[in-house]
Amino acid sequence: MLTTIGFDADDTLWHNEAFFRLTQDRFVNLLADHADAGQLHDRLLAAEHRNIGQYGFGVKGFTLSMIETAIEVTEGRVPATVIGELIAAGREMLEHPIDLLPHARATVTTLAARYRVVLITKGDLLDQERKLAQSGLGDLFHGVEIVSHKTAASYTSIFARHGTGADQAMMVGNSLKSDVIPALEAGSWGVHVPHGVTWVLEFADPPTAHRRFHAIADLGALPDLIELL
Template sequence: MLTTIGFDADDTLWQNESFFRLTQDRFTRLLADHAKADHLAERLEAAERRNIGHYGFGVKGFTLSMIETAIEVTEGRVPASVIAELIAAGRDMLEHPIDLLPQARATVTTLAADYRVLLITKGDLLDQERKLAQSGLGDLFDGVEIVSHKTEAAYRAIFARHGTGADQAMMVGNSLKSDVIPALQAGAWGVHVPHGLTWALEAADPPTDHHRFHAITSLGDLPDLVASLQVGRNS
């Protein structure tokens, strides 16, 4: 019996990766005289992979990785003006207004009438709290969890704390690696809602052979999927 539905935030309820891509384009232009775009992209991704354990997910870690990459590719000769531009770019990301994805509000509102709905997101605490407040969705959720990493253990604990256990819960999100696979491992349903842009560090193969895995084309399809699962349980 499904009682609890968890929603990812970034690129599931509101836009996020598009702002990172725009900032990375800005980073590429700033360093165009020092390295080619594809080389810069490779070095930046490598820096993010190295730093994720130190800085975590979010804008601040991304900004520090851009600065580190700029120092590396210029062999320490990066102008102070470029560093200042990268810091300003990171600040712009932290101040960017929230852009809800289509049907986000309607879907959460519909399901909140019959289920416990949770926001389960990872990243910088202050930034995620800011985005939730600006989204106008905060009052719809029965619980909010901002975690460092989305793991099987984290989902088990969250669904036990806010619901009736992982086996009666569903996790919905755009990331197979963070939102779907560990939720399935915890015993929940995992629903993938693809986004047009996916960060390389979130790439994973869809677990199509798992009986609790589902994929939908848009968030607006979720209420019908939930209804079909309940019908199947009662039939």
């Protein structure tokens, strides 16, 4: 029996990663005289991976990783104007308008009438709260959880707090690594909704052999999938 549905936010309900890609291209252009694009991408990714434990996920950590990488590749000679532009780029990301993905509002509205729906997202608290407020979806959710990491333990705790347990819950999201696999490990259903742009650190192989794993093309297919469970 399904009683509770968790939704990821970024790149599940609204666009997000595309803004990181655009800013990363801006970063590469600013430092083009110091390293080639491939090297800059690799160095920035390594900095992000290295800094997740300290900065967490989100724009602020990404901005600090850009600045750190700029200092490294220029051996400390990066101009203050470049640092200023990177800070400005991060601020612009924090101010970008929310653009809902297709079927997001209709699907959440439909399912909220029949199930407890919970927004479960990770990242910077203030930024995620801003995006939820601007999305216009906030009143549809029975609960909101902004966490540092998505693990089987966190899903177990969240679905016990907001529903009737992980075994009667479903997690829906674009990230196999964060949204689907740990939810399956907690005993929930895990539904993958692929997004065209996915952060490389979120890649994982689909757990196709798991009986509670499902994949759909977009959120519009979710109500019909639930009817078939």
